[in-house]
Amino acid sequence: MRRFLCVLAAAVLCLSLLPAAFAEEDAAPLLSGDVWDMAGVLGDTTAADLAALNDRMSGGRLMVVTRHFLGGKDAGAYARELLDSANPEGGAVLLMVIGEEDYALALGEQIAKALPAESQQSLLARNFRTPYLNRAYDEAVADFALAFAGQVSRARGESIDLDGLFGRISLSATPAPQQWSGKSDINAMWQDFFGEDSPENRTDRGREADWEGGLGTLIFWAFIIYFLFFRKRKRRRYDFGHGPRRRW
Amino acid sequence: MKFRPAAAFVLMLLMLVFAVSFGAYQGWNREKAQLEEAEGAALNAMLRARAESAYNLMTVAKRHVPESDGDFQAVRECRQVLSDEKGAYTLAQKAAANESLTAAANALLTKLEGLDSVRQDSRDLMYVQSLLPQMLKESNRTAVGAAYNEAAAHFNQTMTGSLSGALARRLGVDVLPLFSAE
Structure with missing residues (x-):
């Protein structure tokens, strides 16, 4: 009975550790979806058209x-x-840093084969740079996305139907928001500003890590105590028969 | 071999001294490392965010004022100290730069807001009036600095007030510096 209780306690302790052990792995990926408009400069139709374009691309x-x-x-x-x-193999990320008037394109291995470095530069120069610097962000994304999809498909020897996509894009410049829309969640605000968790969250994570380390030690000592006090000792028989105890 | 009680006693004493010293060094060193990892990481994150905010302000300012501008230079100097990760500056110097950044950034923001080139640019005006001040304000988490100072002061007080702490200090475990400009 005692042994059963010890095993049960150890099992409960191990199960209680599981959520903490897998917490890091369960964290949501940094980027999901087709558009992550943290600067709030893209229209809804751009996001919808980009999703439709991605569905047509193979x-x-x-x-x-x-x-x-x-x-x-x-x-x-x-x-x-x-x-x-997000998608290191078959994906591509177009990053627009509005306040710094900078941009960058990162391609996964499969797409990079279809679109070598010099083609990427000329694609950005021809189909993105001018509307981007003119602050026509929707137009810049539309031009680039259509040219990108066409060029990648051609390089792969495939055809893609681009009809109807980005057709409703207004060619006028998108005005920058007049006021930054503040967020009530401090951590979300930090994510927006600095792209990482707030210092308070960081400390909490450190404490969680300490706690996990502490539980590991607790389990270690629980096993030590179990082996020392609760484990049934094997009966060693040194004495045989009823004679005096042997001593070597 | 002849048993010598005096030699055995001295040997035992030496072993005892070694064990106590080693334990004190290990214990205080570990506690210091844990504190630096927990509270120090939060403080470093805050300083990094302050440096990033200063950089963002400089990025916008460069479009409207020359880099030789006095207010611009003041922000740049603060950022240089705050972004140091190689230990070139002490924590006291970083605390001083953190305090100076608030005043320097406000002066530069005020100057930018009064410029025609900024007022005619809706995007940069939004940055100068709304986003950058908010960013600078949010990055200055005084609570993080206070929490670090409280933990560091408690550690220093406990270490200097105990025999094992005094032993650890003699063996090279130093007290934690406070995040204070003075």
Whole structure:
């Protein structure tokens, strides 16, 4: 009975650790969906048309991310991080850093084969740069997405139907929002501004890690105590018969 | 071999001293590392966010004022100290730069807001009037600095007030610096 209780207690302790052990893996990916418009400069139709375009493309998705600033981070490296968090193989990320007037394109391995580096640069120069710098962000995304899909499909020897996509895009420049729409959740605001958790959340995570480490130690000592006090000792028989105890 | 009680006693004493010293060093060093990892990480995140905010302000300012501008230079100097991750500046210097950044950034924002080139640019005007001040305000988490200082002060007080702490200090475990400009 005692042994059963010890095993049960150990099992409960191990089960209680499972959520903490898998908490990090359950975290949502940094980038999901086709548009992550953190700067709030794209229209709803652009997002819908981009999703429709991605559905028509075979073997790759173009994701568009907008940020106001990157705080000194390299746009290319940041776009690559986003791509790695979402679809490192067959995806592509177009990053637009509105406040820094910078942009970057990151391609997954499969698409990079169809679109080598020099083609990427000329594609951006011809179909993105001018409307982007003129702050016509919807138009810039539309031009680039259509040209990108056409070029990738051609390189793969496939055909793609682009009719009806981005047809309702207004060619006038999208005005920047007059006021930044504040967020009530401090962590969400930090995510918007700095692309990472707020310091308070960071401390909490550190404490969670300490707690997990503490539980590991607790289990270790629980097993030690179990082996020392609760484990049934094997009966060693040194004495045989009824004679005096042997001593060697 | 002849048993010598005096030698055995000295050996035992040496072992005892070694064990106590090693334990004190290990214990205080571990506690210091844990504190630096937990509270120090939050403080570093805050300083990084402050440096990023300063960079963002400089990015907008560069479009409207020359880089030789006095207010621009003041923000740049603060950012240089705050973004240091190689230990070139002390925590006190970083705390001073953090305090100076608020005043320097406000001066630069005020200057930018009065410029025609900014007022005619709806995007940059929004940044100057709304987003950048909010960003600078949010990045300055005084509670994080206070929490670090409280934890560091408690650690320092406990270490200096105990025998094992004094032993650990002699062996090279230093007290934690406070996040304070003074």
